[in-house]
Amino acid sequence: MKLAISLFTFFLCLIQIFLSKNPPLLSQTEVDLIEQQQRMNDYPPPYFRLANIFEKRPESRLFFKLQNNFFAIFNLNLLPFILVPIILIGFFDLIKNRNYWYILFLLIIPTITLTFTGPNQTWGNFCLLPFIIISTINGLFSFIKK
Amino acid sequence: MACFRLLKNNLLLLLILGFGLFLYTYHLSTIPSGVYVDEAVVGYDAFSILTTSKDHFGKTLPIYFKFFNAYTPGLFVYVETLFIKIFSLNAFAIRLPSAISMLLVGIGIYIFLSQHQILKLKYSKLIAVFIFIITPWTVFNARLGYETTFAFALLSLGILLYQKPTLSFFLISLSTYAGHTQRYLAPIIILIIYFIFYYKKSFKPLIFAAMIQLPNIILLFTPAFWVKNSSLTGLFFTQYLSYFSPLNLFNNQDADPQRSIPLLALFYGWMFIPWLTGLYCLYQRRKTPVYFYLICLILLIPIPAAMTYPSFSTQRALPLLLPYSIIITIGIDKILSYLPKLIKIILMIIIVFLSLGLLWRSYFILFPAARATAWNYGYHQLSNLISLNPQKHFIVDNSRGQPSILILFWQKYSPISFQKENPFNKNYYQDVNSVMNMKFANVEVRPINWQQDLCKNQVLVGDGLAISDSQISQHYLTKLFEIKNNQNQIILQAYETNPVKKCPQTIKQK
Numbered sequence: 132m133k134l135a136i137s138l139f140t141f142f143l144c145l146i147q148i149f150l151s152k153n154p155p156l157l158s159q160t161e162v163d164l165i166e167q168q169q170r171m172n173d174y175p176p177p178y179f180r181l182a183n184i185f186e187k188r189p190e191s192r193l194f195f196k197l198q199n200n201f202f203a204i205f206n207l208n209l210l211p212f213i214l215v216p217i218i219l220i221g222f223f224d225l226i227k228n229r230n231y232w233y234i235l236f237l238l239i240i241p242t243i244t245l246t247f248t249g250p251n252q253t254w255g256n257f258c259l260l261p262f263i264i265i266s267t268i269n270g271l272f273s274f275i276k277k
Numbered sequence: 278m279a280c281f282r283l284l285k286n287n288l289l290l291l292l293i294l295g296f297g298l299f300l301y302t303y304h305l306s307t308i309p310s311g312v313y314v315d316e317a318v319v320g321y322d323a324f325s326i327l328t329t330s331k332d333h334f335g336k337t338l339p340i341y342f343k344f345f346n347a348y349t350p351g352l353f354v355y356v357e358t359l360f361i362k363i364f365s366l367n368a369f370a371i372r373l374p375s376a377i378s379m380l381l382v383g384i385g386i387y388i389f390l391s392q393h394q395i396l397k398l399k400y401s402k403l404i405a406v407f408i409f410i411i412t413p414w415t416v417f418n419a420r421l422g423y424e425t426t427f428a429f430a431l432l433s434l435g436i437l438l439y440q441k442p443t444l445s446f447f448l449i450s451l452s453t454y455a456g457h458t459q460r461y462l463a464p465i466i467i468l469i470i471y472f473i474f475y476y477k478k479s480f481k482p483l484i485f486a487a488m489i490q491l492p493n494i495i496l497l498f499t500p501a502f503w504v505k506n507s508s509l510t511g512l513f514f515t516q517y518l519s520y521f522s523p524l525n526l527f528n529n530q531d532a533d534p535q536r537s538i539p540l541l542a543l544f545y546g547w548m549f550i551p552w553l554t555g556l557y558c559l560y561q562r563r564k565t566p567v568y569f570y571l572i573c574l575i576l577l578i579p580i581p582a583a584m585t586y587p588s589f590s591t592q593r594a595l596p597l598l599l600p601y602s603i604i605i606t607i608g609i610d611k612i613l614s615y616l617p618k619l620i621k622i623i624l625m626i627i628i629v630f631l632s633l634g635l636l637w638r639s640y641f642i643l644f645p646a647a648r649a650t651a652w653n654y655g656y657h658q659l660s661n662l663i664s665l666n667p668q669k670h671f672i673v674d675n676s677r678g679q680p681s682i683l684i685l686f687w688q689k690y691s692p693i694s695f696q697k698e699n700p701f702n703k704n705y706y707q708d709v710n711s712v713m714n715m716k717f718a719n720v721e722v723r724p725i726n727w728q729q730d731l732c733k734n735q736v737l738v739g740d741g742l743a744i745s746d747s748q749i750s751q752h753y754l755t756k757l758f759e760i761k762n763n764q765n766q767i768i769l770q771a772y773e774t775n776p777v778k779k780c781p782q783t784i785k786q787k
């Protein structure tokens with residue numbers, strides 16, 4: 132069962148990567164370049180080197196891009212209000228019961244996938260769907276037990 | 278001797294607080310650039326109270342200050358009079374009370390964590406205070422000059438000192454005289470504390486807290502008390518959820534540019550992991566009273582903010598900063614307790630340098646330039662230019678702002694003279710109409726009247742939208758000066774009229 136769900140989620144992640152139409156992580160639009168130049172102009176002259184590190188270096192740009200992509204996944208307003216506490220409790224119960232296999236394959240690997248592929252996917256972040264379903268069921272069981 | 282021992286035992290805490298004081302007062306007069314209208318009105322009213330015992334509308338020692346029809350609880354204004362007395366009316370004096378307020382909350386967090394066995398590691402309390410001090414949400418609010426931070430401090434100290442119920446309820450009740458949000462939160466929080474910790478024990482702290490509310494109860498039956506209720510909204514559940522969304526807390530800035538730091542959210546991105554870990558710890562230990570207390574605070578504090586427009590107001594939800602900071606600390610403590618000592622030290626050094634680097638970049642470099650217009654930069658220069666030209670008459674356009682209070686603030690215009698020139702009617706708490714147009718010295722603040730104003734010798738002042746290029750050529754206006762921001766954009770421009778050319782008939786008649 133565990134292996135089947137994990138393989139299924141892994142397969143979903145591959146489809147997510149394949150279907151992703153987002154531009155490469157380090158690409159910049161004209162607007163991005165203008166804003167970058169504006170920010171660099173705001174640094175005082177003694178700090179131009181730091182300006183280059185923070186604004187222009189590919190490592191910095193990659194860091195900020197990955198951060199934006201990561202948090203775009205956790206937009207709670209995409210979920211029905213009533214499900215959020217149930218999913219959270221289901222997730223906490225997975226941790227409490229040491230279901231690390233599920234957490235790794237249902238949450239961590241899809242999150243890493245979506246962080247690198249980016250938000251605004253054509254069919255949404257469907258590789259996280261198994262995690263949402265399992266956590267919701269787990270959360271509902273916790274409520275019923277108590 | 279006892280004092281020396283106290284200093285020695287708390288040396289690290291004092292160093293952290295000293296760093297906090299430096300962070301909150303470094304270039305305090307110039308960052309944020311300009312003085313926002315809400316800061317100016319609080320500062321000028323404090324100056325007016327100090328000089329005349331009346332606000333600038335002429336009301337003697339009001340409980341709520343009319344300001345821009347907000348009828349804001351006025352305790353902070355009275356506190357500011359002390360700072361203005363010492364430092365005079367300027368940006369530093371009006372912002373310093375907020376800096377001190379945040380440092381006091383840091384001390385409160387240290388005391389709270391010392392009294393409870395929440396944290397495993399010895400230095401976690403100090404980490405808690407340090408993390409709180411450098412959090413972007415804290416830094417932003419520690420460096421502004423209106424009432425929200427002071428109100429947050431009073432409420433937070435009341436929450437943290439709950440083990441002394443009389444003091445706790447006193448502080449929480451008092452916070453209702455400092456901020457609007459606290460008026461709704463204070464009764465909820467007092468009842469939470471009472472029912473969790475003091476149920477079926479003494480009623481006295483509750484009675485004492487209720488007695489402090491007498492002035493509020495008297496004003497409950499005036500329109501001034503309810504003036505903020507016009508922003509109630511029906512989108513409650515969506516807005517409520519937004520105060521728990523990691524996207525809003527750790528990545529996105531506030532949509533209002535005046536309330537945000539460029540490219541920095543309320544918390545640093547790395548704080549998401551300890552925040553989630555802290556929530557898990559809270560869930561695990563939810564039956565323990567102090568953890569249950571924290572859970573109640575997290576669930577109930579966003580309610581008043583979620584009931585009002587705009588969605589996700591970082592100002593109205595400021596009280597959430599306290600429980601979230603404690604949760605993040607619990608998470609950090611939990612994570613660090615699993616790591617070997619060397620990894621702990623390396624990780625903390627990386628996190629501290631990363632956080633301070635991001636803060637320096639976003640707040641001290643980008644913020645002054647990018648948010649200058651939002652913070653009303655340019656009015657200090659305008660006030661100086663008006664003072665240098667006392668013989669000229671200025672019409673300052675107020676179609677998109679409240680420039681009158683900014684000019685009054687920067688000129689330190691005599692409140693006695695202003696009250697004489699702009700008498701307000703006696704129904705201070707009944708008349709909730711806005712007072713937009715004002716006149717004092719050689720300045721009139723009102724919309725430009727393109728029919729009448731051009732036929733008098735005067736100077737028209739406005740932003741880029743107030744006076745267009747076609748109007749300049751059509752009405753024979755001559756540029757007197759312009760004020761630009763750091764990005765070379767025009768903020769304000771002033772033009773002299775030419776009645777001889779524009780209104781020759783009127784001149785002939787005269």
